[in-house]
Amino acid sequence: MAKTCVITGASRGIGRAIAITLSKREDIANIILISRTKEGLAETANKMNKEKHIECYAMDLTNYQDVEKVIASVGNRFGTIDYLLNVAGYANPKSLLETSIENWETTYKVNVHSIFYITKEVVKFMKRTGGKILNVASTAGSSARPGWLAYASSKAAIISMSQTLSEELSEYGILVYCISPGRCATELRRILAPDEDQSTIMQPEHVGEVVDHLLSDTGICLDGQNIVVRKQVTKPINQSINKKELTEQSM
Numbered sequence: 001m002a003k004t005c006v007i008t009g010a011s012r013g014i015g016r017a018i019a020i021t022l023s024k025r026e027d028i029a030n031i032i033l034i035s036r037t038k039e040g041l042a043e044t045a046n047k048m049n050k051e052k053h054i055e056c057y058a059m060d061l062t063n064y065q066d067v068e069k070v071i072a073s074v075g076n077r078f079g080t081i082d083y084l085l086n087v088a089g090y091a092n093p094k095s096l097l098e099t100s101i102e103n104w105e106t107t108y109k110v111n112v113h114s115i116f117y118i119t120k121e122v123v124k125f126m127k128r129t130g131g132k133i134l135n136v137a138s139t140a141g142s143s144a145r146p147g148w149l150a151y152a153s154s155k156a157a158i159i160s161m162s163q164t165l166s167e168e169l170s171e172y173g174i175l176v177y178c179i180s181p182g183r184c185a186t187e188l189r190r191i192l193a194p195d196e197d198q199s200t201i202m203q204p205e206h207v208g209e210v211v212d213h214l215l216s217d218t219g220i221c222l223d224g225q226n227i228v229v230r231k232q233v234t235k236p237i238n239q240s241i242n243k244k245e246l247t248e249q250s251m
Helices: 013-022 038-047 064-078 101-126 149-168 187-192 204-214 243-248
Strands: 003-008 028-035 053-058 083-086 131-136 174-181 226-229
Touching (some): 003 013, 003 064, 013 028, 013 038, 013 083, 013 204, 028 064, 064 101, 101 131, 101 149, 131 204, 174 204, 204 226
Parallel strands (some): 003 083, 028 053, 083 131, 174 226
């Protein structure tokens, strides 16, 4: 049966890599890409399997009326939504005393509130036939991260939300996954760590491969867990890792 997949944050980075990877799957026929950047979405779609039905929606996920309209349109036209990939995220790391209420609220609106709302709207359709939801958190959400209070705590909320929904939605045959990527070569990472050699860390395509596995039949026993995805940092035996590097390993 041809399946329908919704991917947020699909204009770049991990979201783009996931979209490209999933477009190669035989079971997915319809792929809905959502992001704020129209040009980025077009570039993602251009890299995907052209045999798929691809729709792009450039919109702000914190505009809940737009989210409701798009999901209702997709669900009604295709009968259900089989996969929801919540990849979109926001980060502007500051220490406690430097974090403004505007920064805090924006971080939570994008990283938590928007995921809550789009998931709720998708489940209205998904509960008819079952499906899979995958939320992208971060290793920052499961360890102390000084200077990243808003971001780290918002990702911790996603981990908890995923675990709760995994049990709550099981009665509908819906599986909920949560992955926490470590350092990954994305545009955001380049801004946060401009001097880092991105060729030495995990690539977005690696995360895409993990997501592809989780959405397959073989990933059925991994729901409800916080799955850490990262490339192991290797150092020569006599070379120490300083405190700053330890802090950055899981961003």
